[in-house]
Amino acid sequence: MRSPVAAALVAAMLVVQVSEQQGSEQQVSAQQDQARQQEPFEPEGYRTDNYRAPVPATLDGARVLTTAEAETIWRAKGGAFIDVLPRAPKPKNLPPDTVWRDVPRKNIPGSIWLPDTGYGALPPAMDDYFQRGLKQASHGDKAALLVIYCLADCWMSWNAAKRALAYGYSNVAWYPEGTDGWEQAKLPTENAQPEPRPEQ
Numbered sequence: 001m002r003s004p005v006a007a008a009l010v011a012a013m014l015v016v017q018v019s020e021q022q023g024s025e026q027q028v029s030a031q032q033d034q035a036r037q038q039e040p041f042e043p044e045g046y047r048t049d050n051y052r053a054p055v056p057a058t059l060d061g062a063r064v065l066t067t068a069e070a071e072t073i074w075r076a077k078g079g080a081f082i083d084v085l086p087r088a089p090k091p092k093n094l095p096p097d098t099v100w101r102d103v104p105r106k107n108i109p110g111s112i113w114l115p116d117t118g119y120g121a122l123p124p125a126m127d128d129y130f131q132r133g134l135k136q137a138s139h140g141d142k143a144a145l146l147v148i149y150c151l152a153d154c155w156m157s158w159n160a161a162k163r164a165l166a167y168g169y170s171n172v173a174w175y176p177e178g179t180d181g182w183e184q185a186k187l188p189t190e191n192a193q194p195e196p197r198p199e200q
Contacts, residue, residue, distance in 0.1 A: 047155040048120030079145030080137035087115040106189035118156025125198040152180035
C-alpha cells in the first residue's frame with residue numbers, strides 16, 4: 001500500500017505532466033492561428049492590385065488543384081485548360097522601323113491563352129473576350145471542367161476563376177501553382193500564342 005506522501009508525489013507529477021501537455025497544445029494552437037492569420041484571405045470581390053503576391057489556399061465555389069491533380073486531368077483530357085497570364089499588346093502608333101518582340105510564353109499543352117482576363121476590373125470588350133474564350137474552351141457547356149491557371153502567386157488566375165464562376169460555370173478548378181509548379185514537376189510545355197484580343 002502506498003504511503004500518503006508517495007501518493008501525493010504521484011498526483012503532483014501527473015498534474016505537472018497534464019499542465020505541460022496543455023501548455024504545449026495551446027502553444028501549437030496559437031502557432032496555427034498565427035499562421036492562418038498570415039495566410040492571404042479571400043476578398044469579397046476581385047483582387048485589384050499587387051497581382052504577384054501570395055494567394056489564398058481556397059476559392060469559394062471552385063476546386064483547388066495540386067500539380068498532381070492538374071496533371072491527372074490533363075493526361076485524361078478531362079478538362080479545358082485556360083491560361084490567363086497577362087501579355088502586353090504591341091503599342092499602337094509605333095514608328096515603322098521599331099522592332100517589337102513579344103515575350104515568349106510556354107504553357108500547358110492544349111491550353112487556350114486568354115491574356116489580361118484576370119485583372120480585378122475588365123473593360124466591356126475584355127469581359128466579352130473572356131466570355132467568348134470560355135465558351136470556346138467549354139464548347140458552350142457551362143458544366144464542363146475548366147482549369148484556370150497563370151503562374152505561382154498570381155492573383156490573375158484567382159480572379160479569372162472567380163469570374164468564370166460568376167458567369168455561371170459550375171465546374172471551375174483553380175490551379176494556383178500554374179506553369180511554375182508544372183515546370184518544376186518537369187511536365188511538358190509548349191510555345192503559346194494568345195487568342196487575338198479585341199484591339200488586335
